[in-house]
Amino acid sequence: MNILREVLKGKNKNEYNITLYQYQVCPFCCKVRAYLDFNQIPYKIIEVNPLFKSEIKFSKDYRKVPIVVIDGLINNQLNDSSRIITHLNDVLDETKTMNTKDTVKWRKWVDDTFVHTLAPNIYRTNEEAVEAFEYISEQNGFSWFQKQAVLYGGSFTMYAVAKRLKKKYGIEDEREAIFSCGKKWINEAVLPNGRFHGGDKPDLADLAAYGILTSIEGLRTFNELTKEVPQLGAWYDMMKRTVPKCSGIKINK
Incomplete structure (x- = not known):
């Protein structure tokens, strides 16, 4: 531009x-x-x-x-x-240097595939949907009334939306889908290049994958994902130390 x-x-x-x-x-x-x-x-x-x-x-x-x-x-x-x-x-x-052809490919994969596994997981059940929106309401600077509306209205809505997204993107098993994406990112995008997809320092693909995962840090899905794919957790921790607060x-x- x-x-x-x-x-x-x-x-x-x-x-x-x-x-x-x-x-x-x-x-x-x-x-x-x-x-x-x-x-x-x-x-x-x-x-x-x-x-x-x-x-x-x-x-x-x-x-x-x-x-x-x-x-x-x-x-x-x-x-x-x-x-x-x-x-x-x-x-x-x-x-x-931060946006090579391979970087563009992986950024597109994050946008087209990886990110679409998040909502079906964090809103997988009514319980997880409420848990997610309790976390969301704590992170925002809303009034008490706004928080209640977001918590109960949002969790109910997103539970239904997650079911539609699961069908739209052909996801059969939510956890398996996000675990598969975590493994693909580490094994095909990161490990062949070094500490990060960008090599010794993050590029736009690293920042894209890291960015979407920060949205679920602290939730049940994130904990299970990093337990299933420990190398993803290690990469995430390196990104967290590299990206300033x-x-x-x-x-x-």
């Missing part, structure tokens, strides 16, 4: 003035945060209520998250996690 390059040209990262509209545990939002944090780009966070979405009422034609708003950009809105990351990376990574500042509570 040449316009974005022109807007950010000559500015240091502290001057980008980026605002991220997100759900705290949305895997696609987590991908964007992982990229921004890894590159130590400061940003502001607007937490969007997943039921009412009043925070993104300015976005008439696009009602999903993440949305990134950059001051100075005409129609200053970037949509879709992979497009957001690609456009920002085109500005920051002029040598394109969140540099985003929440500006709504």
